[in-house]
Amino acid sequence: MITDSSIPAETILSTPANHRKLRIGAVGDLHWPRIGEGELRGLFTQLGEQADVVLLCGDITDYGKPEEALQYVAHLSILKGIPILAVLGNHDYECGQADRVTDILERHGVRVLDGTAVEVRGVGFAGVKGFAGGFGDRLLQPWGEPVLKQFVHEAAEEAIKLESALAKLTTSTRVVLLHYAPIVDTVLGEASEIIPFLGTSRLEEPINRYRATAVFHGHAHHGALEGRTRDGIPVYNVALPLLRRAVPVQAPARILHVPIQQQVQVT
Numbered sequence: 509m510i511t512d513s514s515i516p517a518e519t520i521l522s523t524p525a526n527h528r529k530l531r532i533g534a535v536g537d538l539h540w541p542r543i544g545e546g547e548l549r550g551l552f553t554q555l556g557e558q559a560d561v562v563l564l565c566g567d568i569t570d571y572g573k574p575e576e577a578l579q580y581v582a583h584l585s586i587l588k589g590i591p592i593l594a595v596l597g598n599h600d601y602e603c604g605q606a607d608r609v610t611d612i613l614e615r616h617g618v619r620v621l622d623g624t625a626v627e628v629r630g631v632g633f634a635g636v637k638g639f640a641g642g643f644g645d646r647l648l649q650p651w652g653e654p655v656l657k658q659f660v661h662e663a664a665e666e667a668i669k670l671e672s673a674l675a676k677l678t679t680s681t682r683v684v685l686l687h688y689a690p691i692v693d694t695v696l697g698e699a700s701e702i703i704p705f706l707g708t709s710r711l712e713e714p715i716n717r718y719r720a721t722a723v724f725h726g727h728a729h730h731g732a733l734e735g736r737t738r739d740g741i742p743v744y745n746v747a748l749p750l751l752r753r754a755v756p757v758q759a760p761a762r763i764l765h766v767p768i769q770q771q772v773q774v775t
């Protein structure tokens with residue numbers, strides 16, 4: 509887990525006195541089997557001890573092969589019944605068998621979000637893979653060749669899927685799970701030439717509109733750990749290679765405590 513003094517081991521969002529907390533453990537870009545069995549087991553063991561819910565932010569496998577997914581899920585028993593939510597990443601699509609990878613993960617207890625939402629112990633989670641397209645004033649626009657319009661359309665569709673997932677949540681705490689980045693701040697550090705391919709601010713709009721509590725993403729292995737949306741919502745890049753460099757301990761993950769609104773007891 510993150511223990512470096514410059515990065516809090518547990519980030520605690522402000523919690524009103526009448527709220528309890530849910531411990532979220534988030535990490536992305538394990539790229540199984542690149543992570544290796546020892547580190548994977550160490551990561552899951554620590555998450556099992558420190559998290560109430562685990563988020564996997566895409567690039568779960570390295571090539572999106574069903575056999576990779578089958579090897580990966582064999583280690584999930586370490587998490588001992590802790591809810592696991594995931595989105596796929598671009599690597600999970602590489603072999604054109606994303607549906608089979610999803611099916612294997614789901615059959616082993618991982619809830620794969622793709623424009624869908626789920627509530628865990630009073631906290632809402634909305635997830636989508638997302639897509640590329642750049643940020644802010646330099647956002648790629650649907651103009652010119654059909655293939656370029658198709659590229660932009662894909663990003664816009666992912667943003668619409670995220671919006672519809674957020675709209676389903678009735679909880680006061682709403683957490684967003686992505687693979688691609690919704691803001692430029694958490695990809696800074698990457699080569700400038702590839703920044704438009706690491707995410708898109710089209711994903712930021714629904715996050716702000718639905719006043720999400722926090723956002724997790726991966727994909728930018730050389731980006732920055734934290735940033736904020738225009739409206740001040742915290743965004744955490746939890747790509748494992750980035751966490752590893754920031755915190756040179758084995759098996760880092762981001763632990764975030766978020767508030768759970770307690771039900772009012774009517775007697």
Ligand SMILES: [Fe+2]
Pocket residue numbers: 537539567597599726727729
């Ligand atoms: Fe990755």
Ligand SMILES: [Fe+2]
Pocket residue numbers: 567597598599687726727728
């Ligand atoms: Fe990726």
